[in-house]
Amino acid sequence: MVPVEKNFVNNMFSVEGKVALVTGATGALGSVLSKGYGYAGCKVFMTGRNEAKLKALEEEFLAEGIDCAYCVGDPAIEEDVKAVIRACVEKYGEINILAVCHGVNKVQNVLDQSVEDWQKIMDADCKSVYIVTKFVAEQMVAQGKGGKMVVVTSQRSKRGMAGYTGYCTSKGGADLMVNCLACDLTAKYGINVNSLCPTVFRSDLTEWMFDPESQVYKNFLNREPIGRLAEPSDFVGYAIFLSSDASNYITGANCDCSGGYLVV
Numbered sequence: 001m002v003p004v005e006k007n008f009v010n011n012m013f014s015v016e017g018k019v020a021l022v023t024g025a026t027g028a029l030g031s032v033l034s035k036g037y038g039y040a041g042c043k044v045f046m047t048g049r050n051e052a053k054l055k056a057l058e059e060e061f062l063a064e065g066i067d068c069a070y071c072v073g074d075p076a077i078e079e080d081v082k083a084v085i086r087a088c089v090e091k092y093g094e095i096n097i098l099a100v101c102h103g104v105n106k107v108q109n110v111l112d113q114s115v116e117d118w119q120k121i122m123d124a125d126c127k128s129v130y131i132v133t134k135f136v137a138e139q140m141v142a143q144g145k146g147g148k149m150v151v152v153t154s155q156r157s158k159r160g161m162a163g164y165t166g167y168c169t170s171k172g173g174a175d176l177m178v179n180c181l182a183c184d185l186t187a188k189y190g191i192n193v194n195s196l197c198p199t200v201f202r203s204d205l206t207e208w209m210f211d212p213e214s215q216v217y218k219n220f221l222n223r224e225p226i227g228r229l230a231e232p233s234d235f236v237g238y239a240i241f242l243s244s245d246a247s248n249y250i251t252g253a254n255c256d257c258s259g260g261y262l263v264v
């Protein structure tokens with residue numbers, strides 16, 4: 001008898017009925033992943049600091065039949081994160097999936113950068129990941145059913161770049177944090193923690209890089225075997241995979257989703 005269960009294989013990518021908490025839900029990727037989870041049948045609980053954007057997303061998704069809600073909060077502030085988790089559990093009873101999609105960058109040469117500016121990036125991109133994953137982990141452990149965490153970092157976690165002492169350091173820290181969280185949380189509590197590491201994808205901040213005539217775009221394509229820069233929707237499948245039973249044996253992984261950037 002070949003030891004694989006038909007029922008498991010038929011359902012292993014399903015996240016239907018799961019509660020997904022998405023941070024940075026107002027952003028280019030966070031909004032698309034939120035909708036993607038919603039289309040896949042999740043109950044989607046969104047958070048971010050911008051209430052107007054969260055409300056607009058909620059209206060759009062509800063009109064599409066997606067079960068969703070939001071709570072305003074700053075992911076780097078402990079009390080905000082605890083309040084977001086409480087609100088999510090009050091609304092949906094539990095949290096099964098966490099997708100960390102918030103983040104920021106301010107490009108500055110180290111010589112022009114103040115310690116305060118560097119710290120702001122570290123707080124927004126690294127400390128916040130600790131706070132969000134720690135308190136969601138506590139909630140998941142209390143539920144006793146395991147869970148899945150997907151932390152969006154960057155390929156900049158593995159490569160230095162001029163003006164990126166804050167961003168690369170914080171993303172590298174977040175990737176290592178994911179390795180450690182897996183050690184703390186997977187074997188004992190069934191919580192898988194992985195990161196998604198993209199290169200450039202389309203957002204308000206990166207739109208200018210998508211001009212096919214620009215040198216930046218041409219330089220990027222030389223490093224992208226896949227032949228184009230990414231759209232946020234390119235990561236929906238990977239995030240759902242890492243949130244589903246299909247990835248039960250994957251944890252602590254910093255998952256490349258760069259279109260082949262690292263192979264050139």
Ligand SMILES: NC(=O)c1ccc[n+]([C@@H]2O[C@H](COP(=O)([O-])OP(=O)(O)OC[C@H]3O[C@@H](n4cnc5c(N)ncnc54)[C@H](OP(=O)(O)O)[C@@H]3O)[C@@H](O)[C@H]2O)c1
Pocket residue numbers: 024025026027028029030047048049050051053074075076101102103104124128152153154155198199200201202203204205206
């Ligand atoms: N775009 C790319 O090319 C690219 C490439 C690699 C990795 N990434 C990473 O992928 C993630 C999503 O990127 P994105 O392009 O979707 O970004 P985005 O459109 O700028 O959205 C990011 C969200 O993060 C929140 N945010 C911004 N500054 C913050 C701060 N100081 N503290 C806490 N939250 C803050 C904002 O939501 P609120 O204002 O509502 O809080 C914002 O909507 C980020 O971690 C980013 O670093 C992006």
